Amino acid sequence: MEKMKFMRALWKKYPRKEAEGFDFIGLQIGKLKDDINKVLIALDYDESLLEITREFKPDLIITHHPFIFGKRSKVLASDQLKNNLVHELEDNLNIPIVSLHTNFDAAEGGMNSSLANKLDLINVYRAKDFPMMRIGELPVSMDIDVFVKYFMERANVSYSSLINEGKNTIKKIGFICGGGAGYYSVAQNEGCDIYISGDCPHHVRRDIIRYKMNYLDVPHEIERLFVDVMKYAIAEIDSKIEVLAIDHEKEPIIYTNSQDN
Known part of the structure; x- marks a missing residue:
């Protein structure tokens, strides 16, 4: 699907105007490819998804939480792992990331x-x-x-x-x-x-x-439902787009100091 047609359809479903003023939505890194035929979806994108990204070769990654939350230079200067990841995605794999955060929450x-x-x-x-x-x-x-x-x-x-x-x-x-x-x-x-x-x-x-x-x-991981909802939304936009939806969120292990009476 042509990139701008796809993005217009996405913003129609989850309008930018719904986002909170503090938020950083939209294109996070890279440049959109002319055609969107394969999409990888995750609540968050991190190093653990890099290998499957290389195998799947998506045209676009869509996340809920902004991949770059703040000024790019500041974020990358304080997070070496993310800096390395950006280098791999932009310079080697040529895969952009788009994030839909509070606009998706509200819509x-x-x-x-x-x-x-x-x-x-x-x-x-x-x-x-x-x-x-x-x-x-x-x-x-x-x-x-x-x-x-x-x-x-x-x-x-x-x-x-x-x-x-x-x-x-x-x-x-x-x-x-x-x-x-x-x-x-x-x-x-x-x-x-x-x-x-x-x-x-x-x-x-x-x-x-x-x-x-x-x-x-x-837990914040309740938002993992983003993955299935976005997968369904993309199918509505264009059923021919191949989607890989990944739920790799891990809730913390909870310990309690309970005592039997």
Whole structure:
């Protein structure tokens, strides 16, 4: 598929205007080839994917998290491994990387709306004060412990941590995939029974407790659903494009200091 036709279709699905002002989306390294016939998709691109990249020989790599987050010269000066990787991709393999980050998170059919579908939520809408957040209702109310297990199974995450300071019955939920813990007050103002996100720092956790909110902290790797969603999106754009979708994310090993009573 001709490169500009492909990129226009991609930006139509996940508009640039949806991205947060701090973000670094779009072309990260290299130059787009005239035709896009093979695409490699990953949540993040790193050294572990280099060998399979050489074998697959994609015309384009698409990631969710920006490969160069910040000024290129500064990033590469502080990260020798990434500097080496850029050299290999640009100078030897001639493969560009395009990243779709917060625009993918916010767009309909993107990260958060796709998670709403996986949870079978009804009456889903964007939060007024932060449209990236999705608000929705469970088909049936659940005790909070049951909900946590339900969420983890549907979202395909192996662990979570719960702050249980609100209602014991969950019906209305708000969430942002990835690192959006600080927006808990938006969900609370929307009348949510629980808010779900990740990367919650200590001071935010303390504020959630102070304001008597239920909060479920889940790993950032929940965003691995990007891989399947993007694969499907490319098939809609042009079913002839060959896609290699790779989920190589690894959640950390969790240790607890529990004691049997």
